[in-house]
Amino acid sequence: MSLQLDWSNEQDKIEIPEAWITRLEQLLQIAGEQEGLTEGDVSLTFVDDEEIHRLNRDFRHIDRPTDVLSFAMQEDGEDEPEIVFEVESEDEPDPFSGMLGDIIISTERALAQSEEYGHSLEREIGFLFVHGFLHLIGYDHEDAEGEAEMTAKQEAVLQKAGLPR
Template sequence: MIYIEDEQVVIKTDKELEILIEKLVEYTLKEEGVTKEFELSILFVDNERIKDINREERGKDIETDVLSFPMLHYPKGKVFKEVYLNYDFLPEDLYEGRLILGDIVLSLEKAEEQRGEFDHSFKREVCYLIIHSVLHLLGYDHMEEEEKALMRKREEEILQKFNIIRE
């Protein structure tokens, strides 16, 4: 189950974008080996709100584009399919039978700014940031060059599958 909530008023969203996001998330999770019923939330905010959350949660008093809050633990360098692919989750690990993957907070205002910087569509920027965050929920990271290359490769593969390309 994917929950999408829009708490900002700066950028107008539409149902078409939400449907695309749901399809991207479901596809990414399936490709990464999530076979259980799942739950994750996506919250759209503005720059001011994401700055507040970034300061509260990470001690960084700056705006950012997206924040990911995974609920599963991953050993360094491991991703969902390497740790949990055939994992037998206990009932207490689940919420109403669903695996809680985590939360994503995305500043649509920042996505609009970055769309211009990267010279592509708002839709592409939002989709990229959603995939990026979902991969973070699944253990991917980009702190080390090798991990970064793997994460970027997965992001681009998924975007290409949906024909979301740089224009």
């Protein structure tokens, strides 16, 4: 078994080449290996600014677009609602047990940021994906220490995949 990426494209502003998906699958494996995580499913959705703005407003109560959102399935945060899934039979596996969560990336924000930082759109989407993945498995950047840790982990994964700054 390995980490699995399920993705969808719900925007029409930027083409998502198959090579980028292959690269994101590689990043998922590298990041998982770095974190000692070998199994699980990650859902990735590409959206436009309008949709990520709506999601950010509805779920985070922040009324503006953002670049990436992560919704962890295994999170035990204080602000997260407790959701209990009952399995009908002990013979049936829990369909959510391997799901790590959802990552949503705004391709419009990614494009603007790639131009602002002077690197490729592929690198920016890769960065946002790894950033979102780290959030799914419990990392945050609420303080300087957490931000430094996430930044180092993100850069290590991107370097190993051949996507340096």
